[in-house]
Every structure is written in C-alpha cells, then in structure tokens.
Amino acid sequence: MDALIDKIRRGDRRSLARAMSLADKAGQEAQALKDRLRRSTGNVPWWGFTGPPGVGKSTLIDTLLGMLRQRGCRVGVVAVDPTSPVSDGALLGDRVRMMRHAVDEEVFIRSLATHRREGGLSDATLHCARLLELAGYDPVLIETVGVGQNEVDVAGVTDICVVIVGAGYGDDIQLTKAGLLEIADILVVNKCDLPDANRLLNEVREQLVLSSSATSGQAVYSDLTKSPGGTPDRKQASPGCTPKGMAPEVVGIEAKSGKDVDHLLEKLLELDRAARQPQQRQRHKQTRVLSEIRHSAMLVCEQALEDRLVAPATKELIAGLERGELSLDQVVRELSVISCQLSVEREPPRSGGRRLRTDG
Amino acid sequence: MNASRPKRILIGKVGLDGHDRGAKFIVRALRNAGYEVIYTGIRRTPEQIVRAAIDEDVDAIGLSLLSGAHKELLSRVAELLKGEGAENIVLFAGGTIPDQDLAYLRSLGINRVFRPGAALSGILSALEEALTGGRSTGGGATT
Numbered sequence: 100m101d102a103l104i105d106k107i108r109r110g111d112r113r114s115l116a117r118a119m120s121l122a123d124k125a126g127q128e129a130q131a132l133k134d135r136l137r138r139s140t141g142n143v144p145w146w147g148f149t150g151p152p153g154v155g156k157s158t159l160i161d162t163l164l165g166m167l168r169q170r171g172c173r174v175g176v177v178a179v180d181p182t183s184p185v186s187d188g189a190l191l192g193d194r195v196r197m198m199r200h201a202v203d204e205e206v207f208i209r210s211l212a213t214h215r216r217e218g219g220l221s222d223a224t225l226h227c228a229r230l231l232e233l234a235g236y237d238p239v240l241i242e243t244v245g246v247g248q249n250e251v252d253v254a255g256v257t258d259i260c261v262v263i264v265g266a267g268y269g270d271d272i273q274l275t276k277a278g279l280l281e282i283a284d285i286l287v288v289n290k291c292d293l294p295d296a297n298r299l300l301n302e303v304r305e306q307l308v309l310s311s312s313a314t315s316g317q318a319v320y321s322d323l324t325k326s327p328g329g330t331p332d333r334k335q336a337s338p339g340c341t342p343k344g345m346a347p348e349v350v351g352i353e354a355k356s357g358k359d360v361d362h363l364l365e366k367l368l369e370l371d372r373a374a375r376q377p378q379q380r381q382r383h384k385q386t387r388v389l390s391e392i393r394h395s396a397m398l399v400c401e402q403a404l405e406d407r408l409v410a411p412a413t414k415e416l417i418a419g420l421e422r423g424e425l426s427l428d429q430v431v432r433e434l435s436v437i438s439c440q441l442s443v444e445r446e447p448p449r450s451g452g453r454r455l456r457t458d459g
Numbered sequence: 460m461n462a463s464r465p466k467r468i469l470i471g472k473v474g475l476d477g478h479d480r481g482a483k484f485i486v487r488a489l490r491n492a493g494y495e496v497i498y499t500g501i502r503r504t505p506e507q508i509v510r511a512a513i514d515e516d517v518d519a520i521g522l523s524l525l526s527g528a529h530k531e532l533l534s535r536v537a538e539l540l541k542g543e544g545a546e547n548i549v550l551f552a553g554g555t556i557p558d559q560d561l562a563y564l565r566s567l568g569i570n571r572v573f574r575p576g577a578a579l580s581g582i583l584s585a586l587e588e589a590l591t592g593g594r595s596t597g598g599g600a601t602t
C-alpha cells in the first residue's frame with residue numbers, strides 16, 4: 100500500500116489511474132486504500148460543478164482548465180455521469196468536451212459512473228478526488244451528474260459548490276423545486292449568448308433574495324457539528340463559503356466562447372482562498388467525513404432492511420398489515436428493531452426525526 | 460456494494476473524417492450491454508486516445524476509422540500502448556478496413572475488426588470473449 104501511495108505522490112499516472120479503479124471497488128484492499136487516503140488528504144479545495152443535463156458543466160470546466168493552466172495550476176477533474184438504470188452500463192461523455200487537455204501532463208481527468216447512487220455523486224468520487232489531491236493536483240474539480248432534481252450531496256463533499264443554470268432550462272418554479280439554488284456558493288447562468296438569458300438572470304437573482312432571507316445556512320451548519328441532532332436542512336450538508344445569511348453571487352457567462360469566465364474564475368479563486376483557511380479546512384473535512392459516514396451507514400441499513408423484508412418471519416407481519424391486524428407503524432417498528440433504526444428513521448417520523456443518531 | 464464493477468471501454472475516432480454515427484451506435488450498444496463507455500469524440504490523435512485510456516484505466520479501446528489511414532493510426536496507438544506498458548488493454552477497430560490489411564492489424568495485436576454491417580450480437584460476444592481472455596486469444600474479422 101505504501102509503495103502505491105509513494106508512486107502516486109511521485110506522479111506515476113498509471114498507479115494513480117489504477118488506484119482510482121481500486122477505489123471504485125469493495126473489498127479489503129480497497130478499504131485499506133480509502134482509509135489511508137482519508138488520513139493523507141484534505142488540504143486542497145474541491146470545486147463542485149452541478150446543474151441540469153446539458154447546461155454546460157463540462158464546457159465550463161474545459162474553459163476553466165485552460166485558464167487555470169495558464170496560471171500554472173495542476174488541475175484534477177472527476178466527472179460523474181449517470182449509470183443506466185436498466186443495464187448497469189454508463190455513457191461517460193464529459194471528457195469529449197475536455198479532450199484538448201488530454202495530453203497535458205498537468206491535467207488529470209477521470210470519468211466515473213454513479214452506480215445508482217442518489218444525489219449526483221458516485222461512491223468513488225471522494226476517493227478519486229483524494230487520490231488527485233495526493234498526486235499533487237490542486238484544485239480538484241468535480242462535475243456531478245446533471246439530474247437536476249437530486250443534486251444535493253455534492254454540497255456536502257465539495258468546498259465550493261458552483262450551481263449552473265442555463266437559458267432554455269425551465270423557469271423560476273423549476274429552479275426552486277430542484278433545490279439547486281440553496282446549495283450554491285456561487286450561481287452561474289450559462290449560455291448568456293442565448294435570447295432568454297437576461298430573464299433567467301433576473302429570476303435567479305429574485306429567487307436568491309427570497310431564499311437567503313428565509314434560511315441562514317451557516318447557523319444550521321454549526322448546529323449540526325455541535326449536536327448531531329441538528330434540524331435537517333439542505334444547507335446543513337454544505338460547509339459553505341458564502342457568509343451567513345448572504346445570497347450567493349450570480350455570474351452570467353458564456354462557457355463555450357469563454358466570455359466572462361475570467362470574472363467567474365476571479366470569484367472562484369476568492370472562495371478558494373477562503374476555503375484554504377485552517378478553520379475552514381477543519382470544517383470542510385468534518386462535513387465531508389460526516390457525509391461519508393451518513394452514506395455508508397445508509398447503505399448498510401438499507402441492505403439490512405432489504406434482507407429483513409424478504410426474511411420468512413416478515414411474511415407474518417405483511418399478512419398482519421394486509422388483514423388490518425397491525426398498523427404500518429407497528430410493522431415498521433418491528434422491522435426496525437431487528438434491522439436498523441437509521442434506515443427507517445430516514446423518512447417517516449416527522450417529529451424529532453433526527454438524521455444522525457449517536458445512541459442507536 | 461458490488462466487488463465487480465462494469466468493464467470500461469474507451470471509444471473514439473482517430474483520423475480526419477467526421478462521421479461518428481457508427482461510433483455513437485457502438486457507444487450506445489455497449490452502454491446497453493452493461494459497459495461503462497468513455498467516449499472521446501471525433502478527430503482524436505493516437506496520443507490523446509492512449510493518454511485518455513491510461514488515465515481512465517480502461518479494459519479496452521475501440522477505434523473507429525473511415526479515413527483510410529487506419530494502418531498508420533492503429534500502429535501508432537499500439538506502439539504508444541506498448542510504450543506505456545499497457546498492452547493488456549484490448550484494442551479493437553471498426554470501419555472500412557479492407558481484407559488485405561487484416562493480417563497487418565493482427566500483427567499489431569488487433570484481432571477484432573468490425574466492418575460496417577457487422578451484427579451487433581457478434582460484436583458484443585467477440586468483445587466479451589476478448590475482455591475475459593485478453594488481446595492475443597482467438598478471434599478474427601467480423602463482417
């Protein structure tokens with residue numbers, strides 16, 4: 100393991116690429132690598148890029164790569180695309196937009212499939228980003244699957260969350276529904292060359308004023324780190340760079356031509372500098388690990404519940420529910436006692452439903 | 460969590476022609492067959508293809524060529540892979556490749572060549588075989 104880590108540190112691409120594949124697997128060796136990585140990384144800001152399909156995430160990353168390279172940065176990219184729900188296969192197409200950087204030694208791009216993980220990130224995303232960090236790439240850019248409705252956990256693991264919307268992608272109602280605006284540290288309106296861009300810019304600004312007066316993200320976040328029973332809220336997952344109660348900045352760009360992307364980069368570098376402060380680093384590392392624990396625990400619990408649901412003893416419970424002898428609550432409670440508290444607590448109990456338990 | 464992940468295949472077009480219908484068809488077919496397909500787009504250089512293949516740690520590379528420069532381009536790709544110590548990556552080709560070139564391609568380790576009109580089922584089974592057996596085993600041109 101140490102030999103592998105050494106090779107990666109020395110810049111061996113093959114070892115880095117293979118370690119990424121290993122990190123995408125289960126098993127002891129993979130686990131050892133992942134645990135090792137957690138301890139040796141955490142100092143480089145990760146920039147997350149998220150937004151609806153086709154909005155221009157890859158194109159923007161491509162343009163930013165060019166600019167960051169000019170500044171002498173070595174940049175790592177993890178690009179996530181969805182796994183097909185029918186075949187387990189995936190079309191990883193983000194790289195098409197970034198091919199001009201393919202032979203640049205100082206750029207490393209890795210495509211990942213979601214493996215059906217909800218929230219736009221794959222299990223391996225974190226590990227790949229950490230590996231890039233270990234290999235000396237700084238910053239690390241993460242493009243998440245553009246599902247639009249379910250893009251929340253990207254905020255939990257990245258240091259800077261860039262939400263991209265674009266002309267031609269619905270109206271303000273859809274923006275609000277998607278919950279994208281709440282997780283943004285910076286909001287990008289792309290495709291400003293298209294006719295309805297101005298309208299969208301205005302709508303986004305209005306929406307942000309509304310949502311920033313309704314919540315104060317940082318307050319919720321610090322609740323969460325102090326007591327594990329913090330109120331569930333979208334912003335809780337985000338370490339956030341945007342000061343308390345302040346709406347994120349809105350920047351209009353044309354990713355393809357590069358127009359105004361330099362302005363966006365300035366903003367990003369500002370957030371990046373803030374994210375490098377020791378205090379921020381500590382917070383971000385904590386939130387990231389919390390996301391990781393939550394996700395892993397969830398998987399274990401879901402599996403336990405699934406096993407429980409097909410167990411012979413459960414047939415009685417199901418029959419009891421069908422016959423009206425048992426209430427749904429009773430059945431759920433019965434199952435949860437045996438399998439796992441967490442997986443059942445996730446949804447139903449509205450009153451005092453805590454997302455993270457320390458006592459169970 | 461599953462210990463075995465889907466195999467990864469890089470599909471790209473080298474050379475100057477811009478027809479990517481065939482390549483995109485294969486991309487979708489492979490995705491539907493359960494592979495993770497990394498698509499690199501058209502007009503790529505052998506250098507770009509090999510670097511992407513290494514970084515993405517793919518199990519196979521499929522190149523589509525219609526320009527007629529297939530011998531030069533494919534031999535360059537094979538050479539670069541060798542230079543990287545990555546000969547274990549299965550290399551296959553698709554496109555308008557005449558019979559008389561097959562022997563040469565075989566000498567490069569390219570045992571699977573799919574020409575326009577090749578049956579999808581044949582392509583898929585040949586690939587599956589190659590991916591479980593490695594580049595040197597069996598196979599031949601499928602038409």
Ligand SMILES: Nc1nc2c(ncn2[C@@H]2O[C@H](COP(=O)(O)OP(=O)(O)OP(=O)(O)O)[C@@H](O)[C@H]2O)c(=O)[nH]1
Nearest residue numbers: 151152153154155156157158196245290353354355
């Ligand atoms: N008009 C216009 N089109 C753009 C701009 N930026 C990107 N596009 C186009 O939008 C399309 C999608 O771009 P991508 O960068 O692939 O978008 P994406 O968000 O990465 O897409 P997914 O990864 O599939 O979700 C491409 O055809 C781009 O050329 C822009 O500033 N203006």
Ligand SMILES: [Mg+2]
Nearest residue numbers: 156157192193
């Ligand atoms: Mg993309």
